[in-house]
Amino acid sequence: MPDGMQTKTARTGTAMLEIADLHGFYGESHVLHGVSLEVRQGEVVTLLGRNGAGKTSTMRAIMGIMGKRTGSIRFQGTELIGMAQHRIPRLGIGYVPEERGIFSSLSVDENLTLPPVVKEGGMTVPQIHDLFPNLKGRGSTQGTRLSGGEQQMLAIARILRTGATLILLDEPTEGLAPVIIEQIGVAVRALKARGFTIVLVEQNFRFAATIADRHYVMEEGHVVDMIPNDQLHANMDKLHTYLGV
Amino acid sequence: MFQLLGIPPQALFGQLLLGLINGSFYALLSLGLAVIFGMLNVVNMAHGALYMVGAFVAWLLLTYLGVGYWGALVLAPLAVGAVGLVLERTMLRRLYKVDHLYGLLLTFGLALIFEGAFRHQYGVSGQPYPIPDLLKGGTNLGFMYLPTYRGWVVATSLLVCFGTWFAIERTKLGAYLRAATENPTLVQAFGINVPVMVSLTYGFGVALAGLAGVLAAPIYQVSPLMGSNLIIVVFAVVVIGGMGSILGAIVTGLGLGLLEGLTKVFYPEASNIVVFVIMAVVLMVKPAGLFGRER
Amino acid sequence: MTMQTQALRRTGVEAGSRRALLIGGGLLLALAAPFLLYPVFLMKVLCFALFACAFNLLIGFAGLLSFGHAAFFGGAAYVTAHVVKEWGWAPEFGLLAATVVAAGLGLVFGLIAIRRQGIYFAMITLALSQMVFFLALQLPFTHGEDGIQGVPRGTLFGLFDLGQPLTMYYTVLAIFVAGFALIWRTVHSPFGQVLKAIRENEPRAVSLGYRTDRYKLVAFVLSASLAGLAGGTKALVFQLASLTDVTWQMSGEVVLMTLLGGMGTLFGPVVGAGLVVTLESYLASTSLPVPVVIGCIFVVCVLVFRRGIVGELLARLPGKGNR
Numbered sequence: 025m026p027d028g029m030q031t032k033t034a035r036t037g038t039a040m041l042e043i044a045d046l047h048g049f050y051g052e053s054h055v056l057h058g059v060s061l062e063v064r065q066g067e068v069v070t071l072l073g074r075n076g077a078g079k080t081s082t083m084r085a086i087m088g089i090m091g092k093r094t095g096s097i098r099f100q101g102t103e104l105i106g107m108a109q110h111r112i113p114r115l116g117i118g119y120v121p122e123e124r125g126i127f128s129s130l131s132v133d134e135n136l137t138l139p140p141v142v143k144e145g146g147m148t149v150p151q152i153h154d155l156f157p158n159l160k161g162r163g164s165t166q167g168t169r170l171s172g173g174e175q176q177m178l179a180i181a182r183i184l185r186t187g188a189t190l191i192l193l194d195e196p197t198e199g200l201a202p203v204i205i206e207q208i209g210v211a212v213r214a215l216k217a218r219g220f221t222i223v224l225v226e227q228n229f230r231f232a233a234t235i236a237d238r239h240y241v242m243e244e245g246h247v248v249d250m251i252p253n254d255q256l257h258a259n260m261d262k263l264h265t266y267l268g269v
Numbered sequence: 270m271f272q273l274l275g276i277p278p279q280a281l282f283g284q285l286l287l288g289l290i291n292g293s294f295y296a297l298l299s300l301g302l303a304v305i306f307g308m309l310n311v312v313n314m315a316h317g318a319l320y321m322v323g324a325f326v327a328w329l330l331l332t333y334l335g336v337g338y339w340g341a342l343v344l345a346p347l348a349v350g351a352v353g354l355v356l357e358r359t360m361l362r363r364l365y366k367v368d369h370l371y372g373l374l375l376t377f378g379l380a381l382i383f384e385g386a387f388r389h390q391y392g393v394s395g396q397p398y399p400i401p402d403l404l405k406g407g408t409n410l411g412f413m414y415l416p417t418y419r420g421w422v423v424a425t426s427l428l429v430c431f432g433t434w435f436a437i438e439r440t441k442l443g444a445y446l447r448a449a450t451e452n453p454t455l456v457q458a459f460g461i462n463v464p465v466m467v468s469l470t471y472g473f474g475v476a477l478a479g480l481a482g483v484l485a486a487p488i489y490q491v492s493p494l495m496g497s498n499l500i501i502v503v504f505a506v507v508v509i510g511g512m513g514s515i516l517g518a519i520v521t522g523l524g525l526g527l528l529e530g531l532t533k534v535f536y537p538e539a540s541n542i543v544v545f546v547i548m549a550v551v552l553m554v555k556p557a558g559l560f561g562r563e564r
Numbered sequence: 565m566t567m568q569t570q571a572l573r574r575t576g577v578e579a580g581s582r583r584a585l586l587i588g589g590g591l592l593l594a595l596a597a598p599f600l601l602y603p604v605f606l607m608k609v610l611c612f613a614l615f616a617c618a619f620n621l622l623i624g625f626a627g628l629l630s631f632g633h634a635a636f637f638g639g640a641a642y643v644t645a646h647v648v649k650e651w652g653w654a655p656e657f658g659l660l661a662a663t664v665v666a667a668g669l670g671l672v673f674g675l676i677a678i679r680r681q682g683i684y685f686a687m688i689t690l691a692l693s694q695m696v697f698f699l700a701l702q703l704p705f706t707h708g709e710d711g712i713q714g715v716p717r718g719t720l721f722g723l724f725d726l727g728q729p730l731t732m733y734y735t736v737l738a739i740f741v742a743g744f745a746l747i748w749r750t751v752h753s754p755f756g757q758v759l760k761a762i763r764e765n766e767p768r769a770v771s772l773g774y775r776t777d778r779y780k781l782v783a784f785v786l787s788a789s790l791a792g793l794a795g796g797t798k799a800l801v802f803q804l805a806s807l808t809d810v811t812w813q814m815s816g817e818v819v820l821m822t823l824l825g826g827m828g829t830l831f832g833p834v835v836g837a838g839l840v841v842t843l844e845s846y847l848a849s850t851s852l853p854v855p856v857v858i859g860c861i862f863v864v865c866v867l868v869f870r871r872g873i874v875g876e877l878l879a880r881l882p883g884k885g886n887r
Contacts, residue, residue: 087458113460125455129447137441138448139459186459312683363867369683370629371866374823377816378862385855498694501812505691508684538702545695549676552688556679 040065040190040221041086046095048078048085048245055081057245058095063190068212068222070232073242074268079225080122082242083192087119088112099190114142118183122194122225126167126175133163136182143187147218152181155211173204180211191215194225209234229256229263241266276534282413284530290419290488292526293426294481296519298503299510300430301477303518304437306507307450308470311361311372317500318383319475321493323349323482325387328396328491338401341483349479350472357471362464380497387493395490422484429480430519437515446470450513505548511561521559586831594737603733604801609841610740611798616821616833617747618790623819624828625751626783627763631686631815632673632693633791636666638810639696640792645712645805646705655718659739659796666792667785669696674784678777681766690812697810711806715799732801739797743790748830750786759783791818813855820858823865826872835873 041063048056056078063069071079084090086097088109097104104112113119118139127135136149136159153160156177162170170178176196183191196212197205205228212235216222226232232239233256241249243266251259298316305313326348327341336344356379364371400418407416437443449456449463457463482496489495503522510521525544533540551559597606615637622628640662648658677688700706707713717727724731750756761769762776769776799805808814817840825836840858847854865872871879 089454089458108462109457110460110462113458119455119458121455121458125452127448127451129451130444134444138444138456140461142460310683312687360863360867367870370686371870373629373631373683373686374819375863375866377819378859378866381813381816381855381859381862383859385853385857385859389853389856497813501691501694504687505694508687508691512684541698541702542695545691545698548688548691552676552679 038065039063040067040100041223042096042098043082043086044096044098046082046085046093046097048081048090049092050081051091055245056085056093059085059242059246061240061247061250063221063223066216066219066221067238068216068224068236070224070226070229070236070239071242072226072229072232072239072263072267074266075227077242078245079242080194081245083119083121083194083223083225086112086117086192113139113186113188116143116187116189118186118188118191120179120183120191120193120196122198124175124179126170126178128166128168130167131163132159132165132167132170132178135167135178136163137185139182139186141186143189146187147184149185152184155184155214156181158207173200173207176200176204176208177211180208184215189219190221190223192223195227196224197226197228197231205231229267278412279414281534284534285527286413286415286419286530287533288527288530289423289523290526291529292523293423294485294499294522295503295506295526296430296522297426297477297481297484298500299506299518299522300433300515301474302503302507303510303513303515304433304446304477305471305474307513307515308446308467309357309361309365309372310369311364311376311471312369312504313471313474314373314376314500315356315379315383316376316475316478316503317496317498318380319349319353319496320478320482320485320499321387321496322352322383323479324398324486324491324495325391325482325493326479327483327486328398331398332396338399338483338487341486342480345483346476346479349482350476353472353475354468357468361471362467380500384493384497391493393492393494395492395495398486398491400487418487422488425484426481429477433477434515434519502544505544507558509544509548509551509558511558514558514560517558517560591741595734598730598733603729605841605845607733607736607801608798609838610736611794611801612818612821612837612841613834614740614743614794614797615791616818616825616837617744617830618787618794619818620822620827620829620833621747621750621787621790622783623822624832625756625763626759626780628780628784629682629686629819630673630677630689630784630787631812631819632689632691632696633788633818634810634812634814635673635693635696636669636788636791637795637798637818638700638805638808638814639669640666640795641799641805641809642700642706642712643792644796644799645715648718648800649712649715650705654722655720655800658718658800659793662796662799663789663793666795667789669792670785670788671781673788674781678780678784690815693810693815694812697807697812700807700810706805706807709807711804712799713804715803715805717800717803736797736801739793743793744830744834746786747790751830755779755782816862817858820862820865822872823870824861824872826875826878829872829874829878832872832874839873 039062044060046056046059047054059078059082071082073079081090085093086104088104088107093105095105099115099117102115130138158174158177159181167178168175180193180196196208200208209231212222216235224232224236233253236253238253239251239256240247241251241263249266251263298320302313302316305311323345326345330336330341330344360375361372364375404418404421407414437446445456445461445466449466453463485495506522506525507518509525510517525547529540529543532543619630619633622630643665644658644662647653647661648655653661673689673692676692677685680688701708717732719725720735724735758769758774758779762779766776795809798809821836821840822833823836824839825834826832843857844854847857869876
């Protein structure tokens with residue numbers, strides 16, 4: 025682990041999420057091999073890496089959607105491993121899965137208001153509509169009739185109501201047109217400005233570079249490097265090797 | 270006396286009413302099956318047995334505790350629902366990760382146990398259950414005589430069915446249920462305790478069967494085998510309507526009850542099998558069922 | 565590597581010779597059995613064993629759970645009973661008629677049910693068999709609740725008097741062995757391999773170019789025919805065809821026999837049928853309610869014993885051999 029991170033942690037204060045030596049399994053297959061990382065309050069951190077590197081699995085491990093986990097995942101000091109799965113989000117963690125998970129049997133409004141409010145200070149529906157104007161006036165539409173980009177916005181929007189302070193965003197730009205990616209980027213920056221802490225899984229590191237503070241690079245189920253965003257350009261060659269672009 | 274298609278109207282409407290009553294039971298039972306199937310992916314073979322248990326609880330309450338029909342109407346479904354909760358928590362829960370067929374086999378075994386136990390205790394002959402005083406008598410509608418209790422059964426079933434439909438399709442709780450049917454993992458990741466929802470869903474589904482049992486008690490005799498043949502017709506109803514469709518279950522249940530009644534008028538020999546014939550035809554034309562989506 | 569291959573081959577040979585030994589021993593036992601136990605009891609076991617093997621051909625090797633096999637078993641029993649008693653057919657033709665009618669019925673059921681999979685398949689077969697139950701209840705020739713009683717056993721091929729218990733027993737044994745051998749051949753044939761492929765992964769079998777519906781239909785008809793043969797034989801043995809054999813509880817019973825013995829194993833259904841029949845005749849002499857006990861076994865099997873007896877044994881045996 026690069027030691028730059030340690031000093032920076034000391035400088036900007038408390039870690040919101042600390043993962044140490046996390047191993048994860050789906051049935052027999054061992055998918056996470058000792059992931060360690062930290063996310064501080066108010067930070068946007070990306071997980072970069074090739075397909076199968078363990079980025080999504082790390083998120084699922086945080087949410088408890090994984091057969092077996094060992095090691096430690098601490099959120100604001102509370103250990104998540106061993107906690108009942110439905111209690112984890114209630115601590116204030118919102119999850120936006122890669123496949124977006126918009127429910128087809130629910131209307132847009134029902135999708136939006138489905139996740140229960142877990143903490144005070146969540147955004148109101150009008151505030152959410154200001155952030156994602158596309159969702160305004162679509163309330164009674166069937167959730168899955170929205171376009172891919174709108175579904176992504178809805179998937180993010182429904183988490184914002186809940187008062188979650190840490191948001192796990194899994195590949196929000198996947199399969200979307202550049203103009204929509206731009207909109208998502210605006211929204212994520214707005215969320216950062218509002219003080220949300222965000223962990224972002226991205227393949228598209230050009231997008232990631234526009235919003236993230238730091239980047240963790242994952243390979244074969246563990247973190248191999250951490251690159252602060254301001255040193256991203258200096259490390260481009262290394263990153264290309266990691267990502268195989 | 271005028272006749273319709275060569276049938277005296279009293280006979281025709283009488284059979285239609287019987288059909289409507291059967292249809293009400295089909296609707297209540299297939300609704301419960303559909304709700305359970307949607308959430309648990311379990312074909313609840315014990316549904317007929319639990320309907321019987323509902324009727325027996327009413328009879329036992331009356332015989333041993335002096336609790337009458339109205340009390341039973343509340344207590345019996347609660348009791349059956351509680352049995353359902355226990356069954357789900359202790360047994361069904363272990364089977365969600367294996368082939369869904371095992372859920373069917375387990376509930377089949379449970380049906381045998383319930384029916385066998387009641388049969389052992391109370392024999393095969395039915396026990397009569399009186400119609401509550403308030404619902405005795407009837408009304409002459411001119412074209413037919415409507416016994417009050419039968420009218421009550423149809424009205425109550427319709428109310429419960431559409432109430433359930435409304436609760437599932439139009440309320441927040443229903444939204445949780447629909448969402449969890451689609452993607453339980455994600456709903457859990459929003460902080461909702463899905464395993465508890467699953468238990469409650471099973472409890473609610475079988476409570477509906479228990480309610481149907483109480484409603485049926487004054488019409489049919491309370492007997493250990495009252496659910497065993499009924500449930501197969503209900504399975505056929507569910508296949509015709511399309512599994513997992515709430516409205517489909519209700520509409521198909523009522524419709525097939527009426528159709529069965531009509532068959533009794535025009536071709537009584539076929540009345541027992543008409544539902545199965547329709548099932549075969551529907552499967553040929555629309556394998557997913559009338560209201561179903563392929564899944 | 566060579567050591568391993570040799571070892572593998574040796575266990576293969578051992579498994580083969582062990583199996584031959586097992587079959588030989590089993591046959592000897594079956595030949596001697598009527599001198600030790602009641603022939604009628606043994607014949608009942610054999611009839612149900614054939615029924616369960618036929619059922620297992622579907623669930624164990626094609627992954628299709630039929631919950632309506634009583635229609636073939638019980639329906640065929642009526643056919644044999646009727647043609648032998650009312651039309652005076654010879655027993656061999658009575659059994660042939662049972663098999664043919666069951667095959668036809670299986671074709672009709674199969675054409676309808678194979679449109680859906682899994683749970684739906686089970687429910688559809690269940691509903692269709694209930695139709696057969698109502699037909700059996702209502703058609704005049706089945707004599708309703710009484711059933712067809714006093715069916716003469718007749719003389720097989722005009723040579724063997726089936727009225728003799730031993731002759732009847734060896735006939736039933738021969739029928740069982742023939743049926744079992746047919747299932748054995750089917751399972752180990754290329755056809756059986758395709759069925760297993762369908763069970764494991766139907767979309768892949770489709771993408772390999774197999775018309776899986778055809779295969780499933782043939783398996784269904786074969787299974788129905790053998791179930792019918794078992795039912796017809798049972799009608800001769802007990803000289804009776806009754807409603808009991810067409811109820812859905814009977815369909816459930818054959819599921820239990822197969823589950824208890826081991827789905828997808830060749831001998832499992834035989835073991836399961838033997839156990840269930842033994843248990844039922846034992847329970848009949850006690851005051852315990854049979855359905856409750858059977859139901860409990862069902863629940864226990866499903867919850868903790870899904871491989872069944874033979875399946876469990878095979879899983880524990882070194883050098884597992886063939887399933």
